[in-house]
Amino acid sequence: MADVAPDWLAAAHQAMCPGGPRAAHESDVPLSGVIEARRFEAHPSMRDDGMVAWWLVDDTDHQLAREALHMERERTAFLAKASSTLLSSLNLARCMDVTAQLAAENLADAALAIAPTRGRRLPVVTCLRGGIPVSTQAAVDPDEVPGLGEALRGFPPVPSRWIDPATAPAWMIPEDFGPIGAMVITPLPGHGVPAGALVMLRKEGSAAFTEEEEVFARLFAARSGAAMSAARLYAEQTAITEVLMRELLPPALHQISGVDFAGSYRPSADHERVGGDFYDVHRATVEGEPSLVTLGDVCGKGLEAAVLTGKIRNTLHALLPLADDHQRMLTLLNTALLNSHHTRFATLVLASAARRGNEVQVRLTSAGHPNPLIIRADGTVQTADTRGTLVGVLPDVRARTAVVTLAPGESCILYTDGITEAKGGPLGDTLFGEERLQRALAGCAGMPAEGIVEHIQMLASQWLGSRRHDDMAVLAISAPRTHHLSAVNGHTRGRFTA
Template sequence: MQRNDAARALLPRAHPGTCLADVVPSWLAVAHDALRLPGPRTEQESAVAPTGVIAARRFEAHPSLRDDGSVAWWLKDETDHQLAREALHTERERTAFLADASSRLLSSLNLGRCMDVTAQMAAEGLADAALAIAPARGHRLPVVTCLRGGTPTASLEAIDPDDVPGLGEALRGFPPVPSRWLDPSTAPQWMIPEGFGPVGAIVVTPLPGHGVPAGALILLRKACSAAFTDEEEVFARLFAARSGAAMSAARLYEEQRAITQVLMRELLPPTLREISGVDFAGSYRPSADHERIGGDFYDVHPAPVAGEPSLVAIGDVCGKGLEAAVLTGKIRNTLHALLHVADDHHRMLSLLNTALLTSHHSRFATLVLASAVRCGNDVQVRLTSAGHPAPLIVRTGGTVEAADTRGTLVGALPVVRARTATLTLAPGESCVLYTDGITEAKGGPLGSTRFGEERLARALAGCAGAPAAAIVEHLQMLASQWIGNGDHDDIAVVAISAPRKRT
């Protein structure tokens, strides 16, 4: 055996005359013996260089056949290249893990689902078990626990997070403490999943949200597993950042949804019924099928004292959608505050007009006020229009007539001018209030023809003697058939009827 100075330093036992198998690692000895075997070698076998470890470093061996039949082995140090390849592979795996986490976390705006995904992915890719913890609800912490290979389980823990080292700080958004500072033996029983065994290492890291902490992530490793490295803890924080953003977005969505539901309940038109002997019915259809509120509205305010008129209001705010709905809510609330002057329509409209002119809104609205009271078998109605289509009166013989009321719209001019009409509804007769969404609806065979006032009057003539609910339902059905799948404005209809005599 011969060697150069580099080989002497790497293989100190190698001396001239010694057997190669006695001084080199087994992987190199096997490669040497295979090279000396008789018979041809395939191209693939010749191209593959054996690799292995010598003195804690990785080498790649390249043989060279000499003229005397001996073999010279050249050893190339591949340690740094191997470490670079392993680091690149690890980085690719972690990048793929984070990309998958982002995709799964952002696929749902449900907070519970986000916590399940966080705990499950952390248990599979970062630890032997994981706990996703949300901010406290009252005196309990929402916790989702997951073992590697298991399914997430949710619970509410009545514990003080400050009793767990690092947890209270993480829930308040403070930076995490290194896992080497946390004593695994101090882990409380509620934190350790059933059947997990002794805890060997703990990581507690915050789940950062949008401006406020979204919760905390706890990673557990068994006593038989390796402790968390600094790199693993940094990677856990990268994962926690994505989980926290998703949980924060889900929580914000839930809060906005709850607020929206409350506002919807306040802004949606009421369900009408017979009040003090007067039959009321109403229906509303927003301009977009995915919306529930818009710029049209109606309300019925029952009289506080029996024998006095109930007030009906129907209106149309300029525009549609949420912005129009906000102004709709303002008008309805203002009208409700002005019920003490409901017997004076003109004063009520003037006060409403002043309120709109002094607000930050630049929109205007049309409006009809109707006061209805039962007098014997008849119903007395007073109608005042502020720039709104005149109500239609349906008589028992099928005659349809427009109420003699008109006026200027509210929210645009300093002074509101309006004329009030008074009429009587005999049993079976009705007064129909509507917004221009029905008369201006385009549809029909060509899809571009307006429904129009004449078609509306003919439809009402066929409703003579019908109850208020039947009239409203019939008009909305006709409008829906006329519009088809086309675009349309908000449509609101209210019917005031004098009930037929009961026999």
């Protein structure tokens, strides 16, 4: 048997002979082996005369199908893992790192993920098998590499057999990699525009890329390109949002023309930065003239309310030449809102504040907004006598203006109803209310403007706990304490007056 049959079959026959281990007869798993590049299953059959008849069944096609199925399962699992890993981040640099690393570990000996050019530089991430990705900026022309320029422009890939690995420039060859034996360049397709290109390298002496491997590389590249494109779109949208958000955020306040201003804003949701409450302080074009203060509340909250907030703020900024005439500004703002496509309305307080000696004179006009509160030096809290109709609903806006004078250390507080309507307390269903707010302000007599707004926001937050709430805004206008210098016995000493 050993002279006429392959070794594997001869060994199986020997096991069937008397005195052998009879493993082949006792096993339910058929023996198998290769005969002239074909794979056969061997099934023994014992005859009555003691001889063994071997039935050989050609299993080549079945074996190839099983191997192809196993390979397809492995590749499907790899693509699923790659998609999950790539889509777990919306950071472009991270997506490029993952693309290069996965390709190097599973498809080639080294891989390069290349993004479209930024100016004259090409963002490149290089990774060796078993290594970590390395990012560089290559000042090169991609069209000098056959197939790379086309891939970056989204054209179909050039077959690897058409690319001479010897033409690869030095910047594409990782350090200590050695000569390149095979190279594949495939595009990374994005959402409407190319996301980049993937370059895979194999060392000299390694097997060349088969057509099937190139097709699989394109499947992987499609997933990588989608992730990179999503990351780039997210980065662009984030940048645009950041620019727009800066225009919608309330400004940082400080002292202007001898008047102290401070403001604090808390949106209705902790994950949001803007909402329906707003405030602004506009410095007068002429020193000594009143600065215009605006604080308002747009119906609703979130981004939609913030859009109308931005429109109101821009409209009021355009109306600054009419800052002395509050009624006129409110009328024009009301007309602008009625003529817009928005169906929301707003409440508003206008305040013109100017330093007059040691005091600050404030003209206040409310349009449907909670009345401003005045903190006197002795702790008394007064309500400004101003009221009016809200803007954006009726054809006419009627408002009454009040004038208050702040002595040094006294403050005028503007706030939105998010403060007084904050629902919380021991049982969680009690409004913070104006009476509680006035008691809190009475304890703020003599405090600087920044301290007052922080104190009110802190009390309202404690009252709320973790409950839902509306946007909350507070703004303080304060007359600063004055500091005079006088000479006594040839020495200078300071004296504060309130």
